[in-house]
Amino acid sequence: MWPTRTGRWDEIRQALQTHSQTVRDLPGVADDDSRSTLAMQFVASLRREDYYRRVQEKHIGAAKADPNSGAFDPERAVAYHLQNGDVEEAAWLVFLMTHFARPASTGWLRLTQVYGRLGQGTWDWVTVSSDPDQMIAWLAENWTNVGGKFGNHRKYESLRPDSNRNFGSVLNSYLAWIGEDGHRSFFANMVQQTGNDPTQIFDALYRSMKVSTFGRLAKFDYLAMIGRYGIAPIEAGSAYLKGATGPASGARLLFTGSVQGVAIETQLQSWLDELDASLHVGMAVMEDALCNWQKSPSSFVHYKG
Known part of the structure; x- marks a missing residue:
């Protein structure tokens, strides 16, 4: 338990119980251990959201954005580029972060070495967008030297x-x-075409995103990150359960008492909407917390990878 989060944890735990008693039964958290564990996963997910806000509030030095500085931190690098007005590089890094992702064992090493050309420069947006074959050829020649x-x-x-x-x-x-x-023009055009509702813009982007090997989770993660950094005014209004494994299993466990429980995605989503009206955490947090909770429903595990 994080001492500063005890109050929020207890608030969510009580809200889950009240929701189960007055709105819709939540058999997956009928016992105190499961309810407390899910509440803790919500707190952990909210804490991650707070982390991104705090990162953007602080001044970021250039070394954090240099993949060859030894101090590179892609999460802070995105904030650095935004603080310096470079939306293109910020969004490009969000894409690379989503593609490579961060394993618990080696962290951002693979992303750092590819983005930093193994110490020989940077594959920045200007270079890659003008001549992608150059980066593709470099990786084909050097991929065996990339760690992580x-x-x-x-x-x-x-x-x-x-x-x-x-x-x-x-x-x-x-x-x-x-x-x-x-990116700037692309997102601006999507806003103009879709309207001012952040959830509708998110949905339009999600449905339009035809990126090779980017399935449901990669698309969700990329767009959630774009929204967190304010690169585009978007927010997930759905958990996008179609094609999901962990979040859908978590929702079924919560609402039916079994990860194999019978409930279609649209029904689960409507129940999640009801639940969020009680918890006020948002769908990005809802999706993340349920995914992590279903892995260990009665004992909290802090997933960092």
Whole structure:
């Protein structure tokens, strides 16, 4: 338990019990241990959201954005570029963070070495967007020298140039989605076409995102990060349970008492909407907390990877 979060944890725990008694039964948290554990997962997810806000509130030095400085931190690098008005580089880094992800064992090492050209420069947005084949060729020549791993949610990706999940295909499809005018123009056009509702803009982007190997989770993670950093005025209004594994299992466990419980995604989403009206955590937190909770429903495990 984080001492400063005890009050919020107790508030969520009580809200879960009240919701179960007055709105809809929550058999997955009928006992105190499960209810307390889920409340703690909500707190952990909210804490991660707070972390991104705090990162953006502080001045970020240039070394945090330099992959060859020894102090590189991609999460702070995104904030650095935004503080310096470079939306393109910030959004490009969000894409790279989503693609490579961060395993608990090696952290951002793989992203750092690829982005930093193994100490020989930086594959920045201006360079890559103008000539993507240059980066693809470099990786094909140097992939065996790149250390680290892909994150757990991207564990089937490969650096091998002949893989059916090769980086070149991912990169080219991402560039095609964003378009020649770059991220700022792309997101601005989507806002203009969709309206001012952050959840509708998120949904339009989610449905339009045809990026190779980016399934439901990668799309959700990328767009959630774009929203967290304010690169686009978007927010998840749904947990996007279609095609989901962990979050859908967590929702079924919560509402039916079993990860195999019978409930279609639209029904689960309507129940999540009801629940969020009681908890006020938002769908990004809801999705993350349920995914982590269903792995260990009665004993809190802090997942960092």
